[in-house]
Amino acid sequence: MTTTALPVPNLTVETLRVSALHAYAYCPRLFYLEEVEELYTQDAAVFAGRRLHVELEKQEDEDWEELFLESTELGLRGKVDALRTRDGQTIPYEHKRGRCHRDEQNQPQAWESDRIQILAYACLLEMVLGITVPEGRIRYHADNVLVHVPLDEAGRQWVKAVIAEARTLRQSTYRPPVTENERLCARCSLAPVCLPEEARLAHDREWQPVRLFPADDERQVVHILEPGSRVGRTGEQLKVVRKDLPVETMPFHQVGQVVLHSFSQLSTQALHVCCDRNIGIHYISGGGRYMGSVDRRAGSIQRRIRQYQALTQPEFTLQLAQQLVACRGQGQRKFLMRGQRHLKAETASLKQTITQMKAVLKQVSQAGSRETLLGLEGNLAALYFGALPQLIAAEVPEALRFSGRNRRPPCDRFNALLSFGYAMLLKDVMNAILVVGLEPALGFYHQPRSQAPPLALDLMEIFRVPLVDMVVIASINRRQWQPQEDFTVRGKQVWLSDAGRKKLIDLYERRKAESWKHPVLNYSLSYRRLLELEVRLLEKEWCNEGGLFAHMVVR
Ligand code: SF4
Structure with missing residues (x-):
């Protein structure tokens, strides 16, 4: 294969990629996510497509020629897969790994997005080379069929109209809605970031979402x-x-x-x-404190602009904060209820705490200000941490018992475990925020006071109970901790030793690998995927697809 680069593209006029036009014809939202929000995933289908092109390159057929074309007049650029000369005419070819479309007579046809793509290449050739191109051809390798797509005047006008529509959408700050054709989503490489099924559920609570979001991340x-x-x-x-x-x-x-x-x-x-x-890069101090992460500013500024617009509206942020406090409080209460069920003798004070928490939780949705909400959250935390020692089994040695939450520095072994666990959680929530491409410094509940980014502090509230509290209590009750070897005590300060940190990291990572069924989405996925999913569901709150955020409550 030879590669020919045609000279003099006019860089003052920004042209559209032909592949972006293909995306637009497939689904305008896909075009928007890729072109405006700069989101790309390299899923199996994309890799398969790339392999196909590499294999074709190896054929070294002298008819094949990869050609880069750009026309500022048309507003397009792209690399045509191959050209052949047939009967004195130049014909562009496109290769597709998948199957072709079939009409009612079961005759092979090109898919609409493939048609616009090959016609766009044909128009580009006409414009750049000054020739007439009668058609383009698409080979569908799964069916081994070659589909001819004629280029006539209507086709040329269609290409121009789609270019104009795509350029208009590229200027917009509005993300288009999900496609009505659900079958497109099942094959769409951006389904894990678009979350179309969840968007449909947001608009129709009867919808039964299919999980298109990967259930686990084995990295x-x-x-x-x-x-x-x-x-x-x-x-x-x-x-x-x-x-x-x-x-x-x-x-x-x-x-x-x-x-x-x-x-x-x-x-x-x-x-x-x-x-x-x-690949996320994070720093934790020797004392177990989260120090920071490498932020490569993934995603475009459009997403951050939307986040700023949403999270500077006091009513909206109060509503999100109410959801968050309710979610965490319900999780804490459910955990105490679980503990109550597993205790051999039911304690009256635990029962009373659970009742009191229920009463406080009822007030959360009525809180008229952030200050009121902070007060309610403080009440819930005091009740929860006051009752938590009762979940420790009777046989656990005194050294691993505790009487309440303390930190900076932790004063007992239990709090040393909790603090290091929360540092791991903060790191993972930051990782998820950076993967999604939101601005960690702009939250909706926590204030920008400490070095920890407020949005990360907000989001980690949802995961404190399932990913840290439950792990710590269960491991203490299973007698997995050695009070001497696993901890370092200096005066009134208690830290995890190297062995203790290794042990907690192992327990924590195992917990993240466990699967959990989301109560609203009704599908299961690992906790490590849930972290990212929850950030994406938060973003949906200001993308007109809300109502699914902060429903993660342990059963
Ligand atoms: S997942 Fe569906 S709605 Fe989302 S971009 Fe892809 S095709 Fe469009």
């Missing part, structure tokens, strides 16, 4: 706990050099996050690959 979170470790790159592998330990390597595609605890070094080469492949 690993690599924790570097040993101070002085070096993380680098060797080819396509992440390389970890720890003092006195064998060198460890891992393919980048198996890594979801790199978490550097204490003082370790990450090479620029590894940083570049991590940024390029959306």
